[in-house]
Amino acid sequence: MKSKIKFIALSLAIFAITACNQEKKTTPVTEAPETNVLVEDVLTKEKQDALTPDDVVKNLQEGNVRFTNNDLTQRDLSAQRRKTISGQFPEAIILSCVDSRVPVEDVFDRGIGDLFVARVAGNFVNEDILGSMEYACKVSGSKLVLVLGHEHCGAVKSTIDDVKLGNITPMLSKIKPALETVEYEGERTSKNEEFVHMVCESNIKNTIDQIRTQSPILKEMEANGEIKIAGAVYDMDTGKVEWLK
Template sequence: MEEVSIKKEDILVSEPLSAEQQAKLKPIEVLERLKSGNKAFVEDNLTIRNTTERVRKASLGQYPKAVILSCLDSRVPVEDVFHSGIGNLFVARVAGNVVNDDILGSLEYACKVSGAKVVLVLGHEYCGAIKSAISDVKLGNITTLLDKIQPAVKEAGLTFKGDKTASNEAFVEAVCNANVLLAIDQVRKRSSILKEMEQKGEILIVGAVYNMKTGRVEFLTQRD
């Protein structure tokens, strides 16, 4: 296997990649780098990332390692969570980290056109969109968005034992996890481009949940 020309310490420094460096990366290596960056974030072992020099480097082109589909929530600073700097990550944000046509197009662009190696669907604890879906909130265009989370509410409810309301943190967590996994299913079913890239080993499609109290990203075991 060809050696990737990025030093281990650069994982935390998060220098913008060149096209050549990006092309040499394997999806599993990118996933490990995301995990390493999160470990640095959790342990408060951070380095300066966004200097004016890096801004200038990134202005010449972008070759991110991964694309993250995250919730809109302001308490989830995605680049910080993975200790990643300018030019290293694509981030698509929408309440409830749901999948729609525009999100799918963005993920396809990130991977097929711009060379990202990992698609990560990132949910989080105490998600307001999840709680609102559980409570069946009806309000303007929010209603349509929450409808996309309802399948996760139903799926989690099939096996969950206990109070199935938004006031029960355990049920909210169960729905959050189900919503992430269902989003991954939607990506594979609705994007032939990403599904084919995954089957060829060109990308990984994974899911995780951000722990608000610890800052740790817990990766989910995917179903068959």
């Protein structure tokens, strides 16, 4: 009887070991998932020098496509921060509105050290912003000055509505020339999005004219082909940036 019990126990043990080995043989090996490679490179002077103004425009346009496709580049921002401590060589300076819905670096899929960004409600220029643009291009080597307006701009709408409040009043006076030059037979109110868009574009073009008029340095650099001065409109509905001719 005892021999029979030992035989049964031994048979069960052998069966368990065999089943375990069989399971190990048939279970597929799962490969570890690929990890996203984080970009840690930054613009150097050599890379910046190699760029042309048209290269920079193309870079920003391609970055905007990635933004609209929700395919932003994965970056090691800590590494980029460390690599830019000793210097910066951005490819462009972008004048944008202060609107929180226009995240400039994300809109163009750019990281630390890639862009200078100046912001003021209504993206107009004054002496300080012009000086910043001259620094970016003449001193730091940027190849593009971009005036970036946007749809549904509160500063543009407030200018159309002739808002008067504290320091907002003199600020909006910088945008009024763009409003006054728009020829439009329809409803000239902030509720008319078509008219608001026209004023937005007019304001961008007016700002570009002021850059060329008030900054001989930037005008000369553009004439020599060292930089390009351009304008564009950011569409909040689509995330796309439409470049003005």
